[in-house]
Amino acid sequence: MQTTPKSRPTGVTIIAILNIIGGIIMLLIGLGLAIAGAIIPFVPQSEFQQQQQNLTTGDIDLSQVPPSFLGGGILAIGGILIAIGILSLVVAYGLLKGRCWAWTLTVILSIISIVLAAISIAAGSIPSIISIIVSGIILYYLYRPHVKAYFGKTVSASGPSSADQA
Numbered sequence: 001m002q003t004t005p006k007s008r009p010t011g012v013t014i015i016a017i018l019n020i021i022g023g024i025i026m027l028l029i030g031l032g033l034a035i036a037g038a039i040i041p042f043v044p045q046s047e048f049q050q051q052q053q054n055l056t057t058g059d060i061d062l063s064q065v066p067p068s069f070l071g072g073g074i075l076a077i078g079g080i081l082i083a084i085g086i087l088s089l090v091v092a093y094g095l096l097k098g099r100c101w102a103w104t105l106t107v108i109l110s111i112i113s114i115v116l117a118a119i120s121i122a123a124g125s126i127p128s129i130i131s132i133i134v135s136g137i138i139l140y141y142l143y144r145p146h147v148k149a150y151f152g153k154t155v156s157a158s159g160p161s162s163a164d165q166a
Contacts (some may be wrong), residue, residue: 011141011152015106016095018077023088030081037075042069103151107142108137 091109094102113135120128141147148154 001049008096009147012095012147012150015138016142019092019095023085023092025090026081026085030085033074033078033081035078037071037073037078040074092136094154098150098152100152102156103142103148103153107139110139110142114139142143
């Protein structure tokens, strides 16, 4: 059983609150997309074609995509966002309770966020640098000794094991 200090670091609470806010937003957007994706195949063809003309912008022309295919794609994106939203809420709970797995997941997700933001910057999305900065701050904070201690991620006081010295 893991032991954690009685007081939760303030930064952990802030990260958990950000996860809760993000999770709720993703759930709401995911539900909206799922509902839209489920309704699109049932829209009358004439009305759907009229609305598809509004979807034609630049190089992307969705006017030839069948409504059922478009609806299925939107439904799938909604489902993914719902799953990510639920995961975000579960991670927030784990952070608030000082669970070791929540620390690990937050580190992994922060690294993934940095990689995806770097790819976005390479593709021309300069504002993604904000995501890199925020994820970097979260990573730095999670590796602070008192934060790692809260999650039970400290090195034992007996020193390194004989396997580490080999």
